Amino acid sequence: MEWETVIGLEIHAQLLTKSKIFSGAPTQFGAEPNTQACAIDLGMPGVLPVLNKEVVLMALKFGLGVHAEVNRKSVFARKNYFYPDLPKGYQISQYELPVIGKGYLDVTLEDGSEKRINITRAHLEEDAGKSLHEDFMDLSGIDLNRAGTPLLEIVSEPDMRSAKEAVAYLKTVHALVRYLDICDGNMQEGSFRCDANVSVRPKGEKKLGTRTELKNINSFRYVERAINYEIERQIAVIEGGGKITQETRLYNPDKHETRPMRSKEEANDYRYFPDPDLLPVIVTDEMLKTAQNSMPELPYQKRERFMSQYGLSTYDANILISSRDLAAYFETVVKETEGQEKIAANWIIGDLLGALNRNDLDITACPITPAQLAKLVRRISDNTISGKIAKTVFEGMWDEKMDVDEIIEKKGLKQVTDSGAIESLIDKVMTANEDKVQEYRSGKDKLFGFFVGLLMKESQGKLNPQQLNESLKKKLQG
Amino acid sequence: MLKTIAELSQDLQNKKISSVELTQFYLKRINEMNKDLNCYITVTEEVALAAAKVADEKRAAGKVGPLTGIPIAQKDIFCTQGIKTTCGSHMLENFVAPYDATVVKNFYNAGTVLLGKTNMDEFAMGSSNENSYFGTVKNPWDKERVPGGSSGGSAAAVAAFLAPGATGTDTGGSIRQPAALCGITGIKPTYGRVSRYGMVAFASSLDQGGPFAHTAEDAALLLNAMAGFDEHDSTSVDMPVPDYTATLNDSLKGLRIGLPKEYFENLNSDIAQKLQDAMREYEKLGVQFKEISLPMMQLSIPAYYVIAPAECSSNLARYDGVRYGYRCKDPQNLEDLYKRTRSEGFGDEVKRRIMIGTYALSTGYYDAYYLKAQKIRRLIRDDFAKAFKEVDVIMSPTAPSTAFKFGEKTSDPISMYLSDIYTISVNLAGLPGISLPAGFNSHLPIGMQLIGNYFEEARLLNVAHAYQKATDWHTRKPEGI
Numbered sequence: 001m002e003w004e005t006v007i008g009l010e011i012h013a014q015l016l017t018k019s020k021i022f023s024g025a026p027t028q029f030g031a032e033p034n035t036q037a038c039a040i041d042l043g044m045p046g047v048l049p050v051l052n053k054e055v056v057l058m059a060l061k062f063g064l065g066v067h068a069e070v071n072r073k074s075v076f077a078r079k080n081y082f083y084p085d086l087p088k089g090y091q092i093s094q095y096e097l098p099v100i101g102k103g104y105l106d107v108t109l110e111d112g113s114e115k116r117i118n119i120t121r122a123h124l125e126e127d128a129g130k131s132l133h134e135d136f137m138d139l140s141g142i143d144l145n146r147a148g149t150p151l152l153e154i155v156s157e158p159d160m161r162s163a164k165e166a167v168a169y170l171k172t173v174h175a176l177v178r179y180l181d182i183c184d185g186n187m188q189e190g191s192f193r194c195d196a197n198v199s200v201r202p203k204g205e206k207k208l209g210t211r212t213e214l215k216n217i218n219s220f221r222y223v224e225r226a227i228n229y230e231i232e233r234q235i236a237v238i239e240g241g242g243k244i245t246q247e248t249r250l251y252n253p254d255k256h257e258t259r260p261m262r263s264k265e266e267a268n269d270y271r272y273f274p275d276p277d278l279l280p281v282i283v284t285d286e287m288l289k290t291a292q293n294s295m296p297e298l299p300y301q302k303r304e305r306f307m308s309q310y311g312l313s314t315y316d317a318n319i320l321i322s323s324r325d326l327a328a329y330f331e332t333v334v335k336e337t338e339g340q341e342k343i344a345a346n347w348i349i350g351d352l353l354g355a356l357n358r359n360d361l362d363i364t365a366c367p368i369t370p371a372q373l374a375k376l377v378r379r380i381s382d383n384t385i386s387g388k389i390a391k392t393v394f395e396g397m398w399d400e401k402m403d404v405d406e407i408i409e410k411k412g413l414k415q416v417t418d419s420g421a422i423e424s425l426i427d428k429v430m431t432a433n434e435d436k437v438q439e440y441r442s443g444k445d446k447l448f449g450f451f452v453g454l455l456m457k458e459s460q461g462k463l464n465p466q467q468l469n470e471s472l473k474k475k476l477q478g
Numbered sequence: 479m480l481k482t483i484a485e486l487s488q489d490l491q492n493k494k495i496s497s498v499e500l501t502q503f504y505l506k507r508i509n510e511m512n513k514d515l516n517c518y519i520t521v522t523e524e525v526a527l528a529a530a531k532v533a534d535e536k537r538a539a540g541k542v543g544p545l546t547g548i549p550i551a552q553k554d555i556f557c558t559q560g561i562k563t564t565c566g567s568h569m570l571e572n573f574v575a576p577y578d579a580t581v582v583k584n585f586y587n588a589g590t591v592l593l594g595k596t597n598m599d600e601f602a603m604g605s606s607n608e609n610s611y612f613g614t615v616k617n618p619w620d621k622e623r624v625p626g627g628s629s630g631g632s633a634a635a636v637a638a639f640l641a642p643g644a645t646g647t648d649t650g651g652s653i654r655q656p657a658a659l660c661g662i663t664g665i666k667p668t669y670g671r672v673s674r675y676g677m678v679a680f681a682s683s684l685d686q687g688g689p690f691a692h693t694a695e696d697a698a699l700l701l702n703a704m705a706g707f708d709e710h711d712s713t714s715v716d717m718p719v720p721d722y723t724a725t726l727n728d729s730l731k732g733l734r735i736g737l738p739k740e741y742f743e744n745l746n747s748d749i750a751q752k753l754q755d756a757m758r759e760y761e762k763l764g765v766q767f768k769e770i771s772l773p774m775m776q777l778s779i780p781a782y783y784v785i786a787p788a789e790c791s792s793n794l795a796r797y798d799g800v801r802y803g804y805r806c807k808d809p810q811n812l813e814d815l816y817k818r819t820r821s822e823g824f825g826d827e828v829k830r831r832i833m834i835g836t837y838a839l840s841t842g843y844y845d846a847y848y849l850k851a852q853k854i855r856r857l858i859r860d861d862f863a864k865a866f867k868e869v870d871v872i873m874s875p876t877a878p879s880t881a882f883k884f885g886e887k888t889s890d891p892i893s894m895y896l897s898d899i900y901t902i903s904v905n906l907a908g909l910p911g912i913s914l915p916a917g918f919n920s921h922l923p924i925g926m927q928l929i930g931n932y933f934e935e936a937r938l939l940n941v942a943h944a945y946q947k948a949t950d951w952h953t954r955k956p957e958g959i
Contacts, residue, residue, distance in 0.1 A: 039577050043796040045570065046557045046579060046676040048711050078792050080839070082816055089795020142800065271839035273848060276683035276789055278712050 001239070002203040005231050006211075007166045007196055008158035011173055012151050013183040014127065014191035015058045021126045021150035022049030022092065029189050033143035037129075041148040043087030048277050051076075055124055055150045056281055058182040059099045060291035062152060065176050065298055066119050068103025070288065074123070076278045080271040085129035085142050093153075095272045098123030099281060106300065107172045108318050110164060117169045118157040124281075125151050152182070158197065158208065163227035167220050170194060171322070175299045179324045187218050194223060198230045200238070209234075210244040214258060217251050226251035230258050302327055310334060310341035319349050326363045332370035337377045344377050351394050368397050375404040389413050389461055417464045419471065425463070426475050429454055440476055451476070479503055480639045480955065483696040487544045490537065497537070497547025501530035501591050504549045508593065508640050515616045517635035519554050520562050521594040529591040536589060544699055544723075546589030551641035553632050554595035555602055556582050556687070557676040565678045566598040566610040566628075569797045569804045569823035579676020580708045581645060581687050588703035593641050597631030600825045601794065602652055602680040604628050605897040608888055609827045617660060618956040619922055623881040626656030626897075629690070633660040636690045638959050643691040643700050647677060649684045650782055651877075651901030654913035657690055658876035658925020661915045663942065663952060664690045665697050666901075668933050669908035670715035672701075673708030679793040681786035682713075684905040693952055694914065694942035698722035701935060717933065725936045726943040731764035733941065735928075736869030738772040741900060749875050752917035752924045756873070759948050760941075770865045770872070774858045778903035779895055781858070784838045784851035785906070790828075791835030797823060830891065859907045866931045871941055874900050876913040876925030904929055912938045915951040923951075 020027055023040035040047045063070045077095035100122035106114050129144035154173060160166045174192060177183035185192045199211035214230060217223045229251070234244050249258040297305070299321045306317040306327075320330045326348075333344045352373065356366060376393060379385050385393060385408060396407040408414055416422060429451065430437050440447040451472055455463060479500075481489070489495045505523055512518050526549060533547035557563045557575035564570045578586070585592070599609040607615045607630025615630040617623040618638035625634040629646030633656035636644050646653040648666035657664030665688045672687040679685060689700035702723065707716040735757075742750060757767055799805035799819030806818035824832070838847035865872060877897055887894040904911040909929055916926035926945075930938040946952050 039575075042801060044557075044575065044577070044802070045563065045565065045573065045678040045796070046575065046674075047577075048675050048713075050710060050712050080792050080795060082795065082798060084798075084800045084812065087796060087801065089798060090792050269841050271792070271836065271841075271844075273788060273792070273839055273844070276681075276713070277679075 003200045003231075003235050004203045004205070005161055005163075005227075006158045006199045006201065006208055007160040007163070007227060009156045009160070009166060009170060010195045010197070011154040011156075011170065012193050013154065013173075013177045015055050015150040015152055015182055016184055017052055017054045017058070017150055019052060020148035021052050021055050021124065023148055025148065027149050029186075029191070031145055033132075033141070033145060035145065037144040037147055041087065041144055043089070049092060049275075051278060051281065052150065055152075056099065056283065057287065057291055057294075058180070059122060059124055059152055060283065060288060061180045061182055061295060062122055062154070062177065063100040063103065064291060064295055065180055066100075066103035066105050066122075068119060068122070069101035070283055071097060071099055071101055072283045073097065074099040074281045074283075076124075076275045076281070077272045078275045081268040083128065083131075084140065085131045085144070085147070087129065087144060087147055091126060091128060092275055092278070093125035094123035097280075099283070105169065105172050105176070107165070107169045108314070109168055112314055115159075115165065117159045120155045120157050122152055122154045125153060127151050152177075158199075163224040163231070166196060166227055167224045170223060171220060172299070175322055175324075179296055179299055181296070187220075190218065193218055196223065196227055196230075198227055198234070199244070200231060200234045210246050212244065212246065212258075213248045215248055215250050215261060222251060222253050225253070225256060226258060229256060233258065296324075310345070312341065312345055316345050316349060319353070320345060323363065329363050329366070329370050333374045333377070336371065336374035337381070340377050340381050343380065344374070347373060347377060347394075351391070355398055367401055372397055372404055379404055379408065383415055383417060383464060384408060385413055385415050386461065386465055389415065413462065415464050416459060416462050417467060419467060422463055422467055422471050423475070425455060425458060426472055429458065430475065437476065441478065448472070448476070480959070481642070482692050483545070483548055483642045483699055484693070486548060486642055487699070490547050491542075497530040497533040497549075497591060498527065500547065501526050501549050501593070504593055504641060511638060511640060514621070515618060515634055515638055515640070516613050517596055517615055517631045517638065517640050518551065518594040519564055519566070519597050519612045519631070522561055522592050525561065526591050526593050529586075533589050533591060543588055545585075545703055547591060548589075548643070549591040549593045549641060550585060550700070551593050551596045551632055551635050551644040552582060552585070553598055553629050553645050553647060555598060555647050555678045556645060557678065558582050558592070558595065561592075561595065563595065563678065564612065565602070566600040566612060567824065567828070568611045570678075571611065571804065573803050575676070577676060580673035580710060581704055582676065584673075584703050584706070585645075590703070596629070596635055596644060599628035599630065599652075600828050601678065601790070602628040602647055602649055602685075603790070603827050603831055605651065605655055605894055606882070606884075606887065607631065607656075608884065609825055611825060614884060617881045618959055619661060620881060623883050623922070624659065626659035626877070626881065628652040628656075629664075630656050632690050633657055633662060633664065636660070636662050636692065637956060639955075643689060643696055645687060645700075645704070646690055647680075647685055647687050648901075648905065649681050649686075649786060650905050651898035653688045653690065654901050654911055654925070654927055655877050655897060657913040658915075658923065658927075659881040661923030661951070661954065661956070662690055662692055663694055663697050663912065663914045663946075664688065665701060665912040665935065665938065666904065666910060667701065667705060667935050668715075668910045669905075670713050671705050671910070671933065671935065673706070673711045673714050675708055675710040679789075681789040682793060683789060684782075684786060686905070693946055694912070694939045695723065695726055695946075697912070698726060698939045698943075701939070705935075715933075720936050722936050722939050725940050728940050729764070730760065730941060730944050733765045733871065734869040735760065735765055735767050735941075736770035736865055736872045737767055738770050738775065738865070738872060738874060740772055740775050741874040745875060746879060748919040749879075749924050752919075753873065753875060753926060756916045756926055756945065759945060763944055763948070768869055770869060772858075772861045772865060772903070774854065774861045775903050777854045778858055778906055779899060781851040781854040782898075782902045782906060783834065783895060784847045785855065787831040787835030788838045788848050788851075789835065791832045791839065794824075794828065794832055799823070827891075855906045858903050862903075862907045862909060862929075870931075871937065872929040874927045874929065876900060876927040880919050880922035880924060900927060908932070910935045910938055912942050914942045914945065915954070916945075917951055918954070921957070923954075
């Protein structure tokens with residue numbers, strides 16, 4: 001039987017505020033346990049939450065970024081459950097009335113086609129603390145530094161049909177929140193994480209199958225793997241005559257499997273009710289205007305502009321806009337390489353990103369400045385070096401952080417464009433290979449390449465390829 | 479020296495007495511009488527004397543307000559940095575807050591001297607102070623009877639002159655009912671008038687702090703210090719606080735007082751008689767009375783006993799033995815820690831309300847209980863809004879009876895809950911209400927309640943003060959005090 005996969009994502013984006021959502025304690029990551037939690041975060045008797053207004057503005061920016069309905073009135077509710085790292089015994093979240101309503105994002109898939117993923121809602125809530133189960137001799141430690149950190153939970157419709165689509169959507173949201181400067185997107189530190197709701201159904205079936213929820217998958221790669229594992233598991237269960245249980249499962253990347261965490265029967269009754277300590281959030285025209293005025297150029301807007309302004313392909317533009325920093329790098333380079341935008345894009349997408357990936361570096365930590373890369377592109381276009389030699393120069397730039405011209409000078413990589421020098425070298429090679437010249441002249445055209453190779457080897461690749469071609473052809477023909 | 483705050487303030491100003499002497503006087507009385515009455519859970523002798531000394535120095539330097547150097551007691555529900563805040567519970571028996579409640583700060587800023595923390599029903603749940611982990615409080619008028627609750631310790635302390643004034647909190651009547659049963663004056667301000675920050679929460683949408691004193695004038699002085707916007711409490715209202723003493727002597731001529739007919743049906747005849755007497759006094763001052771109707775009032779107790787427990791079930795979830803407060807011995811695992819900590823740390827009434835509230839919020843019951851109760855709450859508010867189009871103030875009894883005997887209602891929660899039948903609807907509507915002494919039934923004080931429109935505390939204090947100028951019920955002292 002042919003199966004169809006249905007996936008919906010719940011993304012938690014930690015909002016980039018200096019202080020917590022309901023207290024003045026700082027939100028910095030990696031501090032000593034329990035040093036960034038005040039009486040409010042600890043859930044001391046008598047304390048009360050006060051909303052950090054910054055988070056509403058951030059949620060509004062997200063709403064505008066996904067073409068969403070903004071709810072002028074939203075309400076914080078209490079989600080009640082007991083857990084040691086949940087200090088108050090409830091999490092303050094938005095339930096019936098979230099600040100952001102229905103919206104959508106157009107996602108570019110691998111084959112270049114676009115798919116619209118609908119967003120159900122996005123709501124504000126506080127994060128819980130962390131339970132630490134190691135190093136406490138069978139006991140658990142509680143670190144409440146993260147308690148009260150603001151989160152935007154972004155809930156999608158079950159619109160994705162494969163793990164790849166889910167990842168494409170996740171990456172689009174990831175780029176968006178970073179463009180908006182509302183989340184640092186760091187998945188390893190957990191400031192951008194997602195749960196996936198996965199189900200399968202026979203192709204053509206309208207009714208949704210029973211879903212499982214995969215929790216806290218902390219990299220793009222794991223999202224794809226976890227979903228694919230889960231799809232296969234579900235199909236195997238159903239084809240084996242079994243039934244899928246609605247449950248929450250944890251993905252274990254080391255074993256590459258998902259395991260049940262809790263089933264629906266054991267699920268908490270969260271007893272949501274409006275938090276009487278907080279007033280409803282009212283979004284005024286002024287707040288909306290502030291949000292609108294602080295909107296940057298969004299990824300999809302930038303992509304369109306890159307394509308029309310620089311003549312880039314959709315594919316190239318999509319890569320370059322995938323992060324705001326990368327796009328900015330590209331635009332700094334092209335400012336100094338007018339007319340060579342395509343070459344500049346190729347260098348960034350090919351060699352630069354390749355080197356960054358190999359060294360596991362972000363564009364912001366790139367050892368080559370945009371000005372140097374621009375110079376490299378210029379040296380190619382002004383024929384100082386050939387594209388091939390440029391690769392050697394690039395390596396020098398990466399490893400030694402030296403100026404482009406200095407490297408060319410020091411290593412003697414400058415392209416030979418003096419036609420006399422080129423011709424005399426051709427003569428020398430032809431004399432040394434008299435027999436091959438004869439063969440060529442008797443019709444073995446393919447030997448042309450043999451001569452080019454020899455000459456490049458002889459010159460260490462420095463001959464201007466175009467000039468070489470022309471001169472060689474002339475000389476060989478005699 | 480058994481005087482009102484206004485009088486003591488004069489004495490301090492005229493150097494008839496120093497704050498240190500005054501504080502020593504109250505500490506001595508507490509020392510002698512608290513063992514018997516059990517008004518205080520914690521007495522802060524050293525803190526008090528040090529503060530009194532500072533107050534005297536300030537007075538010498540001329541930097542004074544009317545409350546500088548006046549000793550007061552805080553209900554043990556207000557968090558005090560460095561001083562235990564037990565909330566009347568085993569759960570918080572040894573809890574010391576790392577911060578001061580806004581109300582506590584406000585009183586420190588006003589220069590008052592903290593005598594100690596007063597006894598109360600556990601987590602403010604109760605109407606007789608019999609639910610305190612630290613034992614019952616005796617009513618100074620009759621030591622076999624309850625002082626009312628939940629702020630029973632504060633009310634009894636003021637009645638017995640173990641403090642000239644004290645704070646309380648009122649969720650369903652917990653200031654007004656003990657004020658009535660102890661023969662003193664107590665005001666519950668409009669919801670949002672006094673900051674709840676640092677006031678241990680029972681039912682967040684109903685809780686409101688307020689003062690106890692012998693007179694409306696003293697209550698006005700205390701409320702001046704207590705009230706005001708607090709950025710740490712999102713439900714506190716950003717509105718200027720008037721000087722509540724400035725309008726105390728305004729004329730009542732032309733004032734319209736409403737008498738809700740539902741409040742007088744089936745009313746105890748002695749209490750009804752005393753209210754009749756009070757009406758005569760008011761009429762002499764030019765007040766007109768008008769019968770009004772508050773038909774939804776009969777639904778206030780059921781609505782309250784859904785909403786308050788629902789909120790309490792969530793507010794009290796933080797007492798889990800993990801971070802502070804009581805923790806059971808040798809927990810075997812997490813569930814055992816939760817179960818035993820909470821079973822052993824909370825008293826019966828608290829557990830009862832947590833269970834009721836948990837039930838009311840559960841899936842499948844939420845609409846039938848919590849949502850319906852909220853609807854009733856809106857109807858009650860509408861009732862009052864309609865009434866206040868016709869009248870300026872509403873008069874009623876504070877409690878259906880005078881102080882009852884220990885144990886009389888402990889086995890029957892419903893009859894205990896009915897103690898608050900006249901006060902609860904005021905909390906549900908968020909209105910201000912004051913209780914003041916209006917006579918006696920044999921030796922036991924009877925309370926009269928005045929309810930005002932939103933933020934009309936000044937008017938309530940004015941109307942109460944006018945009555946106290948015309949009568950002397952508020953000056954009576956219990957025998958042996």
